[in-house]
Amino acid sequence: MSAASSISSPAPQGSAFRQGFMLVVATAFLVLLGLVLPHGDSGVEFRDWLMARPLFVPLLITLWIIVVVEGIAGFSATPDALPDRLRRLLFTVFLPPLRMITASSKPEGWLWLPRVGWQPTGEETSERLEQKLALPMVVLTLLVLPVLGAELTAGETLENHPRMALATHLTTCVIWIGFTMEFLWMVAAAPDKLSYCLKNWINLVIILLPLVAFLRVLNAFRFTRMLRAGKLLRAYRLRGLWTRVWRVVLLFNLLERLQQRDPAKYCAVLEKKIGDLEEELATLKGKLAEQRGKTGLE
Structure with a gap:
C-alpha cells in the first residue's frame, strides 16, 4: 500500500510562505541552541561570550514567541481531533525546533517539504527523502574527521589556540545541526516513527548527548564530566560516520554495481545467493510440514 492511499484527509492548502517562514524561525532557534551547546573540548569561551551578548536571550525568546503565537493562531485551521492538535501545539511550544516538521494546523499524515510542498507521510516519501539527503549528509558527516584530528592533536590545550578552538566548535555545531534537522525530517516522514528511532539510535544519541551535557545540574555525575571532556561524543561520532557511510553503500547498491564490473x-555471487535462498526455503518448508503434522493440518 502506498503512503498516499493511507491518507483519508485531502492534501492541505496551507500557505507556502507561512510554512517557509516558520521553517526559517524554527531553524534559527535550532542554530542558536546548537551554538551554545557543548560539543566536545572546544568552544567554552565562545559559548560564554555568545550567551553574554545582550541580544542573544531576547532573540531566542522572540523566536519562541513567534512559534507559540503561530501555533495558537493555527489551532483551529485543521479538522483533526482536539487531542491531536493540542499534542502538536505542545510539542512546538516546548520544543520550538519541532516546528520544522509539525504544527497545530498541520493535518495528521502530511508533511510540508521545502520546494516540494505538502507530501503524505509514509514509506514512499521517506524513501525519496532519504535518497535526497543521503549524499549531503555523508559529506557533512565527513567533517567529523578534521574535528577529531583537532581534538586529538590539541587535546585539553585546544582552548589555548583560540582560532582552532572556534573553528572546531563551529564545525561540530554544523554537524550537530545537520544531524538534528535530518533526523527530524526522517522521523516525520517515516511510516513507523518508533521503528525508525530504534533503527537509527546512534544518530539520536549524537543529538542528545550535547543536550545532556548542557544540563549543569548533572555536573556532579561522572557521566556528564565524560561528555564535557568529549570522549563519548568522539566515540559516537566515529560510529555515526561509519553507520552513515554504510547506509549510503546499501541505499545506492554500490557493492552490487562494483560486482557487475566482473x-x-x-x-x-548471484548463484551463491540463489543457493542460500533455496536452502533457507527448504528449511522453512520442513518446519512448516513439521508444524502441520503436529496440529493435524493438511
Whole structure:
C-alpha cells in the first residue's frame, strides 16, 4: 500500500510562505541552541561570550514567541481531533525546533517539504527523502574527521589556540545541526516513527548527548564530566560516520554495481545467493510440514 492511499484527509492548502517562514524561525532557534551547546573540548569561551551578548536571550525568546503565537493562531485551521492538535501545539511550544516538521494546523499524515510542498507521510516519501539527503549528509558527516584530528592533536590545550578552538566548535555545531534537522525530517516522514528511532539510535544519541551535557545540574555525575571532556561524543561520532557511510553503500547498491564490473564473479555471487535462498526455503518448508503434522493440518 502506498503512503498516499493511507491518507483519508485531502492534501492541505496551507500557505507556502507561512510554512517557509516558520521553517526559517524554527531553524534559527535550532542554530542558536546548537551554538551554545557543548560539543566536545572546544568552544567554552565562545559559548560564554555568545550567551553574554545582550541580544542573544531576547532573540531566542522572540523566536519562541513567534512559534507559540503561530501555533495558537493555527489551532483551529485543521479538522483533526482536539487531542491531536493540542499534542502538536505542545510539542512546538516546548520544543520550538519541532516546528520544522509539525504544527497545530498541520493535518495528521502530511508533511510540508521545502520546494516540494505538502507530501503524505509514509514509506514512499521517506524513501525519496532519504535518497535526497543521503549524499549531503555523508559529506557533512565527513567533517567529523578534521574535528577529531583537532581534538586529538590539541587535546585539553585546544582552548589555548583560540582560532582552532572556534573553528572546531563551529564545525561540530554544523554537524550537530545537520544531524538534528535530518533526523527530524526522517522521523516525520517515516511510516513507523518508533521503528525508525530504534533503527537509527546512534544518530539520536549524537543529538542528545550535547543536550545532556548542557544540563549543569548533572555536573556532579561522572557521566556528564565524560561528555564535557568529549570522549563519548568522539566515540559516537566515529560510529555515526561509519553507520552513515554504510547506509549510503546499501541505499545506492554500490557493492552490487562494483560486482557487475566482473560478469563472471557477479554470476558466482548471484548463484551463491540463489543457493542460500533455496536452502533457507527448504528449511522453512520442513518446519512448516513439521508444524502441520503436529496440529493435524493438511
